[in-house]
Each structure stands twice: as structure tokens, then as C-alpha cells.
Amino acid sequence: MGINGFISDKYKMEYIPQRLLSLEACTLACxxxxxxxxxxxxxxxxxxxxKLQQPDLSxxxxxxxxxxxxxxxxxxxxMGLKLDNHDIVNSGYTLNISKFSQPLVPVTDACRILKSNHFSEYEIKDMWIEALTVASKSIAHFTETGATISVAKLGIACYATSKLVRHYFFxxxxxxxxxxxxxPEIEPKSDSLWGIVHNHYDRMC
Structure with missing residues (x-):
């Protein structure tokens, strides 16, 4: 398991689709x-x-x-988006879409990806900031400060990233x-269960 050296078709056909599946499985779980x-x-x-059998989905x-x-x-x-000092900035510090002759996605354009789902660019940016903070401080390694994100925000953030990659890459x-x-029935929209919970009460991951 892992990733071999850069081969464009390998990324397009295997590595990126695998990670899209992880994003969408997370949205389903949320x-x-x-x-x-x-x-x-x-x-x-x-x-x-x-066979693995469990009494619930935990x-x-x-x-x-x-x-x-x-x-x-x-x-x-x-896609060229990086967490920097509790903000999202454009950065090409890792292997990114420029290797496919595509430009880094401007932050403002990226944050509008769920505009048709009635989530504002400010909401999406805040959700991505929280999700990236959790990845850095709670998942990639343990830290004394830790970080949390609500279930609704995580599900929406992962879905937004999936849409971003599908639109600006594929x-x-x-x-x-x-x-x-x-x-369609579970697609995150502000006027559905996602928005209702996000704006009122939500469980923390």
C-alpha cells in the first residue's frame, strides 16, 4: 500500500478516485x-x-x-489549497494539478463550489479550515491541543472537496x-438535514 512515483494516468485512474471514494464514504457516514x-x-x-459482523455501524x-x-x-x-495561519491560501508546496498543466484553483473560486447547494463561500471556507485543522492536529498525529469538527461540517467539507476535484480536475x-x-437524497444542501443540523445542533466527531 502506498503511492509510487508520479505517473499521470496512475493518479487520474487510481490514486485520485481512491481518495474521492474516501471523501464520499465520509459524507455517507456523517x-x-x-x-x-x-x-x-x-x-x-x-x-x-x-466476515465481520457488528451490532451497529460504529x-x-x-x-x-x-x-x-x-x-x-x-x-x-x-488542488493548490493549503491551511496557513488559520486561513486557506494558494500554495503549490506538494504535488498538485500543475503537474497536469492545470492552474491552482483560486481560493475564492474554490469556496464557491457549493453555491448551487446554497452554502456560501464563507461557510465552505470555514468548514475547510476546521477540517484541515483536525487533519493536522488530531488525525495525522496526536497533539496536546487537539482539534474537533462537527459531523455536519465534516460531511459538507468532504462533499465540497469532492465536487471541487470533479469540476476543476476531471x-x-x-x-x-x-x-x-x-x-441525490443525501447530497448536502443548506435546505436539507445538513443545513438544519449545521445551523442548530450537531454531534462532534
Whole structure:
């Protein structure tokens, strides 16, 4: 497991789609928590050589949240967006879309990615800042200060990053989109469960 040296087709066809899947699995997990079904739904996974059975979805939820937080940071950095002094700035300090002859996505344009879902650019920026802070201070390694993010904000942030990559990477290069696992009924929108919980009460990750 890992990533080999840079081969453009490998990134387009395998590495980036894998991380998109992690983002969207995280969004699914967050929606399940918000709907209140995470503790009442049995979990079964057939791995071929063995089966994993649990009384609820806790094991899947935990794995999906961690994977989503890490993938979110990886892909935002790939698009040229970096956390810097509690703000998001353009930076090409890691391997990024410029390797595919694409420009770094301007911060302002990136933060408008869920405008059609009625989330403002300021909301998306704040959610990304929180998600990136959690990735740096709570997931990549342990810190004494730690960091948290609400379930709704994390799910929306991961979905926004997925949309960002799909639009400014795959669409921009006229490449086929990896299949999305987000169905219309759970797509984050401000006038749905996501927005209601985000604006009132939410569980912390």
C-alpha cells in the first residue's frame, strides 16, 4: 500500500478516485450519524475469506471519518489549497494539478463550489479550515491541543472537496468522472438535514 512515483494516468485512474471514494464514504457516514441510524443499524462485511459482523455501524463510521479527513487534506493540497495561519491560501508546496498543466484553483473560486447547494463561500471556507485543522492536529498525529469538527461540517467539507476535484480536475481536462456514491437524497444542501443540523445542533466527531 502506498503511492509510487508520479505517473499521470496512475493518479487520474487510481490514486485520485481512491481518495474521492474516501471523501464520499465520509459524507455517507456523517449523514448516517445525523439521521440517527448509526447506533441502530447492524453492520456486516463479507471479505471473502472472513466476515465481520457488528451490532451497529460504529466500526465503519470511525474508519470512514478518519479516511475522509485525511483524503480531504490530500485533495485540497492537490488542488493548490493549503491551511496557513488559520486561513486557506494558494500554495503549490506538494504535488498538485500543475503537474497536469492545470492552474491552482483560486481560493475564492474554490469556496464557491457549493453555491448551487446554497452554502456560501464563507461557510465552505470555514468548514475547510476546521477540517484541515483536525487533519493536522488530531488525525495525522496526536497533539496536546487537539482539534474537533462537527459531523455536519465534516460531511459538507468532504462533499465540497469532492465536487471541487470533479469540476476543476476531471471536467477541466475533459476526463471521465469517477462514479460518485453520493445519491441525490443525501447530497448536502443548506435546505436539507445538513443545513438544519449545521445551523442548530450537531454531534462532534
Amino acid at each position: 449523514h448516517t450519524i445525523l439521521s440517527g441510524k448509526d447506533k441502530s443499524t447492524p453492520f456486516e462485511l463479507d471479505l471473502g475469506s472472513s 466500526i465503519f463510521i470511525g474508519l470512514a471519518l478518519d479516511a475522509g479527513i485525511v483524503a480531504n487534506r490530500t485533495l485540497l493540497n492537490f 471536467d477541466a481536462m475533459s476526463e471521465n468522472q469517477p462514479q460518485s456514491i453520493i445519491t
